[in-house]
Amino acid sequence: MNRLRAETTLTGLPVSKGIALARVCLFNETRHSNLPIYKVDGEGVQKEMARFERAVSVTGERLEGIREDVAIRVGKAEAEIFFAQKTILEDESVNARVKELITERKINAETAVTAALDGFEARILELDNEYIKERATDFGEVKRRLLDVLSNMNPGLQCSDQAHCQKGRDRIIVAQELTPTLTVDLDTAHTIGFVTERGGANSHAAILARALGIPAISNLTDIHSVLSCGTELLLDGYSGEVVVMPSDETVARVRAAHPQELRAPNPVDPVSGFRVLANVNGVADATLAVDLLAEGIGLYRTEFELINAGRMLDEDEQYERYAAVLKVMKDKPVVFRLFDIGGDKPAPFLQMPREDNPYLGWRGARFLLAREDLLAMQARALARAAQHGPVSVLYPMIVDLEQFRRLRSVFEKATGHLPQSNIRHGVMFEVPSACLDADALLAEADFGSIGTNDLIQYLFAVDRNNELVAYDYDPGRAVLWTLIAQVARAAANHGKEMSVCGEIAAEPAYISRLLGAGIRTVSVSPRLIPCARVAAAAHLEHDKRSS
Numbered sequence: 001m002n003r004l005r006a007e008t009t010l011t012g013l014p015v016s017k018g019i020a021l022a023r024v025c026l027f028n029e030t031r032h033s034n035l036p037i038y039k040v041d042g043e044g045v046q047k048e049m050a051r052f053e054r055a056v057s058v059t060g061e062r063l064e065g066i067r068e069d070v071a072i073r074v075g076k077a078e079a080e081i082f083f084a085q086k087t088i089l090e091d092e093s094v095n096a097r098v099k100e101l102i103t104e105r106k107i108n109a110e111t112a113v114t115a116a117l118d119g120f121e122a123r124i125l126e127l128d129n130e131y132i133k134e135r136a137t138d139f140g141e142v143k144r145r146l147l148d149v150l151s152n153m154n155p156g157l158q159c160s161d162q163a164h165c166q167k168g169r170d171r172i173i174v175a176q177e178l179t180p181t182l183t184v185d186l187d188t189a190h191t192i193g194f195v196t197e198r199g200g201a202n203s204h205a206a207i208l209a210r211a212l213g214i215p216a217i218s219n220l221t222d223i224h225s226v227l228s229c230g231t232e233l234l235l236d237g238y239s240g241e242v243v244v245m246p247s248d249e250t251v252a253r254v255r256a257a258h259p260q261e262l263r264a265p266n267p268v269d270p271v272s273g274f275r276v277l278a279n280v281n282g283v284a285d286a287t288l289a290v291d292l293l294a295e296g297i298g299l300y301r302t303e304f305e306l307i308n309a310g311r312m313l314d315e316d317e318q319y320e321r322y323a324a325v326l327k328v329m330k331d332k333p334v335v336f337r338l339f340d341i342g343g344d345k346p347a348p349f350l351q352m353p354r355e356d357n358p359y360l361g362w363r364g365a366r367f368l369l370a371r372e373d374l375l376a377m378q379a380r381a382l383a384r385a386a387q388h389g390p391v392s393v394l395y396p397m398i399v400d401l402e403q404f405r406r407l408r409s410v411f412e413k414a415t416g417h418l419p420q421s422n423i424r425h426g427v428m429f430e431v432p433s434a435c436l437d438a439d440a441l442l443a444e445a446d447f448g449s450i451g452t453n454d455l456i457q458y459l460f461a462v463d464r465n466n467e468l469v470a471y472d473y474d475p476g477r478a479v480l481w482t483l484i485a486q487v488a489r490a491a492a493n494h495g496k497e498m499s500v501c502g503e504i505a506a507e508p509a510y511i512s513r514l515l516g517a518g519i520r521t522v523s524v525s526p527r528l529i530p531c532a533r534v535a536a537a538a539h540l541e542h543d544k545r546s547s
């Protein structure tokens with residue numbers, strides 16, 4: 001099954017109300033898949049019986065401990081769930097069945113426990129009573145608890161991506177089944193939500209999730225296999241919708257509908273040796289970026305000011321918007337990308353021609369060269385705004401040095417009557433030809449930023465918005481990282497700043513690769529700033545310890 005990489009909405013069964021936005025921690029439920037299976041004889045049988053009895057007693061103590069804890073943290077009624085499990089654990093017929101299997105079939109305790117409890121669970125699932133069927137999970141729970149003791153495993157979260165998962169803290173837990181154990185073994189004070197493949201609204205776990213006030217959605221078949229640890233999810237525990245990799249617009253819509261529930265994340269202090277800037281579309285995002293301690297704006301997508309207004313803005317209107325962002329940022333760096341019109345950002349109010357292949361057509365730099373009047377107007381608005389703070393101008397979709405020179409000269413000619421000392425000119429590296437020619441471009445440009453969203457699209461000839469080919473939109477391929485490292489090296493050789501502003505810059509799983517490729521500055525959606533910092537700090541700390 002392919003991992004999802006673009007915004008995708010899935011609908012499941014809402015089992016606990018609330019809204020949640022956080023990264024995924026995949027709960028690894030295969031921990032008992034490699035248990036030993038062996039035959040025993042003579043003394044061996046007694047040994048297995050003793051192991052089983054010990055497992056029952058340790059599990060009983062653990063369940064009692066959980067029961068007391070849940071009674072205090074959640075409530076007495078919810079604590080009784082664990083009494084129900086203890087009853088199964090100590091049930092005579094259950095115990096007798098396990099012992100019978102050990103003595104008669106002469107098998108080890110793990111194999112006997114699995115066979116006995118799976119048998120009970122299967123029989124309950126055959127019954128024609130939905131309420132009783134929901135209780136079948138408890139047999140599975142007791143089995144897992146016993147196997148944890150028999151195999152000396154710690155119960156609880158076993159994430160497949162320990163380096164980035166923060167052990168479920170501040171995460172949405174994705175599991176095949178939301179078991180009561182999972183619900184309470186986690187640090188629930190810091191669990192943001194649950195998503196599961198199975199489990200009804202009346203399951204014990206759903207009851208617990210509701211009591212704990214944690215949003216939960218169930219019945220999302222195969223979700224476990226289409227997500228990776230660290231992917232961002234938006235859960236709507238009212239409608240049952242799960243949005244994988246939600247866009248800023250989707251988050252803003254849900255935040256507006258549930259302002260009390262979807263608060264901004266807590267800020268994380270800057271990390272020495274790794275700068276985190278913000279990608280913004282306007283002053284509202286910039287304000288959030290300041291609240292989340294952004295060290296500047298690494299990508300202001302100015303074309304969204306036009307797209308949101310639904311018309312071309314005149315010079316004064318543009319100036320006001322740019323000045324507002326600079327004022328909010330109080331002298332911190334702000335990178336203004338010139339209008340990146342075309343492709344997935346059409347602007348019908350500009351009477352764009354219909355194209356068969358807009359991604360390879362009249363967009364970005366080509367559009368600006370064709371509409372020098374619009375570029376000159378934006379240049380004047382930016383140069384005027386530069387009186388409020390430093391302005392870095394980023395040229396989109398640059399293909400070669402010649403194109404950058406021509407655009408820059410239009411900018412400079414249009415603003416020759418205004419001070420230039422507060423203005424820098426940079427290249428966006430998102431077309432493979434520009435990356436391959438980074439040395440020449442960075443000899444002239446003041447700085448650069450790698451736009452991996454488009455770079456991946458053009459490098460692998462794969463539409464960034466087409467779900468049918470999403471499996472091929474794969475940032476993991478080595479050739480991408482060779483190219484990123486090459487651009488970073490060219491920047492270092494020329495003493496120029498280089499950042500990465502595509503979506504991968506916010507993926508915890510890629511932070512270490514970015515650092516390895518020589519990238520020390522990223523620009524991400526404001527709400528992802530804390531997360532990028534946590535991942536970078538963990539990686540830098542790990543490096544320090546191992547050196």
Ligand code: PEP
Pocket residue numbers: 299301340430450451452453454455501502503
């Ligand atoms: C990019 O291409 O990586 C980028 C940051 O720009 P956009 O997503 O706006 O095309």
Ligand code: MG
Pocket residue numbers: 430451453454
């Ligand atoms: Mg781009």
